Amino acid sequence: MKKQTSALRNLRQKQGGGNNTSEDDLVTIKFIASPLIRKRHKTNPQTGILYSTDWSKTALVSNFQKRGWQEVSPFGGEWNFYWAGTHNCRYIFGIDHPYRMRSDQIINHFPNSIELSRKDLLIKNIKRYRKDLERKGDPLAQTLPPDTKLGIGGTRYKYLDIIPMTFVLPADYQLFVEEFHQSPASTWIVKPCSKSQGVGIYLVNKLSKLRKYACEARSCCPHLSRGTCVVVSKYIPNPLLICGKKFDLRLYVLVTAFSPLKAYLYNEGFCRFCTEKYDQTEIDNVFMHLTNVSIQKTNQEYNSIHGGKWPLQNLWLYLDSLRGEGISHGLWQRISETIRLSLDAVTPVMANDRHCFEVYGYDIIIDDNMKPWLIEVNTSPSMHSTTANDRTLKSRLIDNVLDVVVPPNTLPDEHWNKTPSPELLKNFTVLQPLPVVKKEPEVVKPPKKRTVRRKKPAS
Numbered sequence: 001m002k003k004q005t006s007a008l009r010n011l012r013q014k015q016g017g018g019n020n021t022s023e024d025d026l027v028t029i030k031f032i033a034s035p036l037i038r039k040r041h042k043t044n045p046q047t048g049i050l051y052s053t054d055w056s057k058t059a060l061v062s063n064f065q066k067r068g069w070q071e072v073s074p075f076g077g078e079w080n081f082y083w084a085g086t087h088n089c090r091y092i093f094g095i096d097h098p099y100r101m102r103s104d105q106i107i108n109h110f111p112n113s114i115e116l117s118r119k120d121l122l123i124k125n126i127k128r129y130r131k132d133l134e135r136k137g138d139p140l141a142q143t144l145p146p147d148t149k150l151g152i153g154g155t156r157y158k159y160l161d162i163i164p165m166t167f168v169l170p171a172d173y174q175l176f177v178e179e180f181h182q183s184p185a186s187t188w189i190v191k192p193c194s195k196s197q198g199v200g201i202y203l204v205n206k207l208s209k210l211r212k213y214a215c216e217a218r219s220c221c222p223h224l225s226r227g228t229c230v231v232v233s234k235y236i237p238n239p240l241l242i243c244g245k246k247f248d249l250r251l252y253v254l255v256t257a258f259s260p261l262k263a264y265l266y267n268e269g270f271c272r273f274c275t276e277k278y279d280q281t282e283i284d285n286v287f288m289h290l291t292n293v294s295i296q297k298t299n300q301e302y303n304s305i306h307g308g309k310w311p312l313q314n315l316w317l318y319l320d321s322l323r324g325e326g327i328s329h330g331l332w333q334r335i336s337e338t339i340r341l342s343l344d345a346v347t348p349v350m351a352n353d354r355h356c357f358e359v360y361g362y363d364i365i366i367d368d369n370m371k372p373w374l375i376e377v378n379t380s381p382s383m384h385s386t387t388a389n390d391r392t393l394k395s396r397l398i399d400n401v402l403d404v405v406v407p408p409n410t411l412p413d414e415h416w417n418k419t420p421s422p423e424l425l426k427n428f429t430v431l432q433p434l435p436v437v438k439k440e441p442e443v444v445k446p447p448k449k450r451t452v453r454r455k456k457p458a459s
Contacts, residue, residue: 049411052079054088057383059394063402080412082107086379093353101355106405106412109379110258110358111351117360117379119231120168120193122342129345130160139437152234152373154179159437162338162374166233168193170213176232180207187235187283194229196378198292203235203283236373237280240366242318244277248291248375249312249364253339254401254428256418259352263343264404264428265336268393271310275301293386307386311393327370335364335372340431342374354414357405359397400426 052074154165316328361381385391
């Protein structure tokens with residue numbers, strides 16, 4: 001067996017036992033509990049690719065079958081293509097397990113995608129990225145004038161202000177308290193670091209509701225309290241509303257490589273609406289604040305026909321008709337830049353395995369100033385369909401993903417350059433690096449003129 005790469009050897013210790021539950025991983029799966037046996041089985045490309053999957057979702061299985069692929073068990077290691085749950089993927093890439101993938105095998109997760117999907121690690125990586133650019137004097141790290149009033153992001157960065165101001169508790173408890181006292185009228189949203197589907201999320205506007213983290217913050221190692229770790233973000237008080245209801249965007253991003261970064265944004269997506277009209281003062285009503293479908297469908301007002309979802313194209317038509325033609329194009333450009341910056345932030349720490357690709361579910365909220373804010377990233381966005389439109393969208397998404405990640409008319413190959421022809425991209429748009437920003441010259445204020453007082457002549 002070959003020696004493992006340094007990137008995999010240096011994976012965080014928490015990677016093996018982290019509780020980063022993704023959306024589809026909340027259902028029961030067949031967990032690989034015994035070592036995989038790698039059979040030297042050569043597949044004939046003419047008879048189709050051998051696939052395994054941990055999910056029996058229509059959007060996945062129908063696309064595998066229409067290509068003539070044959071399903072095999074994941075336990076034997078015969079597969080060429082494996083759509084795995086994150087738990088099984090971590091087992092395969094675990095440093096304690098002697099499994100090495102063949103050159104004709106690909107899997108749908110990167111070894112340490114937790115760096116992007118776990119909320120506390122995403123925040124840490126974005127903050128580190130900002131400091132690195134600032135240290136290098138990169139124009140992207142330009143800041144606004146010192147007298148500029150700080151917004152929701154809590155920073156003066158001109159281009160890197162992509163997330164609301166966020167603290168990780170209990171480690172950042174004292175910093176959070178200082179900020180809380182500076183703006184005591186603000187509302188904050190608390191989220192567990194490693195949960196999804198709205199589990200454990202609540203809003204606070206009183207410091208007393210977070211006192212329990214004060215004791216842990218005073219311990220000798222507050223940063224090791226992973227089990228009770230939460231992120232506290234400044235709540236966006238002015239979200240863009242449609243018919244008085246709050247919504248967010250679910251977008252899909254395909255990454256085929258991190259070194260160099262090759263990422264594609266899917267042009268389709270949907271808005272997820274709350275079932276009750278927004279009122280900032282009612283912070284305990286989850287049906288007007290949290291857009292997660294798993295929460296909204298428990299409300300009596302939930303409509304199972306449209307599922308509280310709106311196609312992305314409907315949003316663009318609405319905005320262009322309400323705020324002027326072309327407004328949606330500018331918003332889409334800003335969203336693309338926000339997603340690209342988040343990927344650039346984690347690129348230095350990601351283990352770039354050539355057997356891997358990944359489809360991420362990005363959650364974006366737009367405020368009434370048409371500024372997009374990154375809320376979180378999911379490594380296993382749900383492929384469960386709640387409506388007919390939902391089923392069609394996700395089926396097209398997977399069909400397009402397979403066209404991009406699998407070489408045409410042949411088996412998967414780790415030596416492939418992962419550069420599909422433009423016609424295979426279809427609904428995917430390449431996420432290009434941000435254009436070079438010219439550094440604005442510093443405005444030097446002229447020195448104030450000294451007023452010389454003339455002495456009165458002696459009388």
